[in-house]
Amino acid sequence: MKRILFFVPLAIVAFVLGFSLWGLSGGRDPNAIPSVLISKPVPSFALEAVPGLETPGLSETDLQGGGELMLVNVFASWCGPCRAEHPLLTSLVEDKGIPLMGINYKDKAEDAIAWLDELGNPYARIGYDISGRAGIEWGVTGVPETFVIGADGTILYREAGPVVGDGMKRLIDAIEAAKAGA
């Protein structure tokens, strides 16, 4: 018994050290907020088109049971990372043929239009969320955020932050997994 007690401090140190290493090791973001919307149907919302833009508006019916996988991207012209992820989103639409829907979050219409003119408009539909209310329905914590919507209209995946680098890899993995599962 005494012998065992002798090793208790060592065990405690090993436990604390292991926990610290786990906490400090990369790949774990303590600030990440898990989305509660995963595997739930898309929330109810209805957004008008961006005033002055030909792309139609977006509401939940556009995402329900479209029969194919879709992406919903929350973006704004004032958001730097959105600019960084824009080429990848465009390539997903053009090369892989995945429909992309946009939610233009708290943006000025003229700024959004100028931004899309400059970078190109890969979005099939764009909802104009000037109040940020649709963003709250989607549990958006910041722009950009990208959701993968299954063919049956359930939310399969959310990528918070730009889809570049690791984010891009995670999004593409999620799309592949969704296609394989469907």
Add this chain to the structure above:
Amino acid sequence: MRRLILLLVIIATPLWAVEPDEVLDDPVLEQRARDISANVRCVVCQNEPIDSSNAGVARDLRILIRERLVAGDSDQEIYDFLVARYGDFVLFRPPLKPSTYLLWGAPMLILLLGGLAVVLTLTRKRTGPKVEALSAEEEARIKALMEKDET
């Protein structure tokens, strides 16, 4: 100069994130809104309640909470609304459910373990070197020495 500093100290008020245009006319509802906001975590600047956060989303949520209060929602309905969108994460006081039993129980568990350790330490038998009675031979030697000393 001293008067100026004193004046500045007096007129300085704590910085409130809640902006005047958000405040409700009904003081009872406003107080409920403040109480709820104090318990809701800002999803942008985490560890700060939305009541004192200047983030855009925090302001939106404050206004939303007030709208729902005016519409007659109960406090619980508002919490449920927020949790349905942002998860338990937005609550500073997480609900008691199977996945949080350990979280809520941990302080009690640690107290119990510590108490157990204290009790064990205090009641453990003192195990010093054992004192044995002297043998007859040793007694005789001592007796002999004592007598010798007296002379």
